[in-house]
Amino acid sequence: MNILVFGPHPDDVEFGCAPVLIQEIERGNRVKIVVLSRGEAGTAGTPEAREQEARAAAKLMGADIDFLDFGGDCHIARRPENAIRLAAEIRMERPEIVLAPNPAGNQHPDHVAVSHLVRDACRLARYGGLVEIHSLQPHKIGSLLFYNITAHLGQTPDFVIDVSGAAAKWEAVMRCHASQVSAKSYLDLQLTAARALGLVIGTEMAIGLFANDPVRIDDLSAVARSAREF
Numbered sequence: 001m002n003i004l005v006f007g008p009h010p011d012d013v014e015f016g017c018a019p020v021l022i023q024e025i026e027r028g029n030r031v032k033i034v035v036l037s038r039g040e041a042g043t044a045g046t047p048e049a050r051e052q053e054a055r056a057a058a059k060l061m062g063a064d065i066d067f068l069d070f071g072g073d074c075h076i077a078r079r080p081e082n083a084i085r086l087a088a089e090i091r092m093e094r095p096e097i098v099l100a101p102n103p104a105g106n107q108h109p110d111h112v113a114v115s116h117l118v119r120d121a122c123r124l125a126r127y128g129g130l131v132e133i134h135s136l137q138p139h140k141i142g143s144l145l146f147y148n149i150t151a152h153l154g155q156t157p158d159f160v161i162d163v164s165g166a167a168a169k170w171e172a173v174m175r176c177h178a179s180q181v182s183a184k185s186y187l188d189l190q191l192t193a194a195r196a197l198g199l200v201i202g203t204e205m206a207i208g209l210f211a212n213d214p215v216r217i218d219d220l221s222a223v224a225r226s227a228r229e230f
Helices: 012-026 047-061 080-093 109-124 164-175 186-201
Strands: 002-007 030-035 064-067 097-101 143-147 159-162 206-211
Touching: 002 012, 002 080, 002 109, 012 030, 012 047, 012 097, 012 143, 012 164, 012 186, 012 206, 030 047, 030 080, 047 064, 047 164, 080 109, 097 109, 109 143, 159 186, 164 186, 186 206
Parallel strands: 002 030, 002 097, 030 064, 097 143
Antiparallel strands: 143 206, 159 206
16 A cells, blocks of 8 residues: 655655654555654754655654645645645655644644645545646545544544554654754653553554545444443
8 A cells, every 4th residue: 555645844744644654664564754844843853854854754663755846834725826836746656645733723833724734635646637737647645534643632533543552653753853852842742642542542652644635444343442431
């Protein structure tokens, strides 16, 4: 399976959904991370250092990574031309699953902008008459899923994934972003949220994902196992 993951900043994918990706890579699936800025507006760490941190994290995970210039940190905008650029990436990578940040409000505006851009791009990637990317074969993805970066409170995920087996490697991946984990308690925030969600389903750690569309299943056996332990 081919999985394409979009992140607004160099650390968002790693903090938000890295343990899910680690487990998929260990199952033999390919993961490509596309980052749309280098954290230029951040208080901690230079853009050059943050890019290198992200590349080191991707290498540790076993994922491919690429950086695209969408105007820089705090300047990513939901415009048709930006959605079409991402649609071109989707056509080139041809993923079955695409992941993007949760569109919930009250967080970094780049998170919300990228969420909406990716959702637009997944639709545009299907349209064969789109002249700007006519040379690339149209592609219809299987599922678009959203991951949390820092917006954890008051939400009920559509999917809760046991990531207990990836906990140690996830922490090592997050520690690759030394400029960020030394500036704020991002690592504690993500691990605490994962432990709390894990308790709900009776595991050490879990990550919640949100579905953009209804998920097709063939029979009730797919949902026979309840996630709730309390």
